[in-house]
Amino acid sequence: QVQLVESGGGLVQTGGSLRLSCAASGRTFSSNAMGWFRQAPGKEREFVASISWSSGITYYADSVKGRFTISRSNAKNTGYLQMNSLKPEDTAVYFCAARKSGMATMVLREYDYWGHGTQVTVSS
Numbered sequence: 001q002v003q004l005v006e007s008g009g010g011l012v013q014t015g016g017s018l019r020l021s022c023a024a025s026g027r028t029f030s031s032n033a034m035g036w037f038r039q040a041p042g043k044e045r046e047f048v049a050s051i052s053w054s055s056g057i058t059y060y061a062d063s064v065k066g067r068f069t070i071s072r073s074n075a076k077n078t079g080y081l082q083m084n085s086l087k088p089e090d091t092a093v094y095f096c097a098a099r100k101s102g103m104a105t106m107v108l109r110e111y112d113y114w115g116h117g118t119q120v121t122v123s124s
Helices: none
Strands: 002-007 010-013 018-026 034-039 046-051 058-060 068-073 078-083 092-098 118-123
Touching (some): 002 092, 018 092, 018 118, 034 068, 034 078, 046 068, 058 068
Parallel strands (some): 010 118
Antiparallel strands (some): 002 018, 018 078, 034 046, 034 092, 068 078, 092 118
């Protein structure tokens, strides 16, 4: 089992930045791919970004490319999502997820472990 806890969410103005963190505990995190997803009110949970176990492969949703950066520190058992140039449409609850596999993917159902989420609100 892997337990995931997100932090770093909050209220920010359009154009601002936030850095989300995902602290992992339990079985070895370094062998797991991880991803970030988000869910806005009334909408389905959607893919944001993912990273392989070695950080060698990353994927991004088109809506965040060039603005968000996913990274990880296996030494710290922590994943990160740096969010720049935030827009009101980025407002959502952001979830961290991990796979038993080390291969990154953009598919929600392929993730085995989930955090409880952190709220990000971008004001216009």
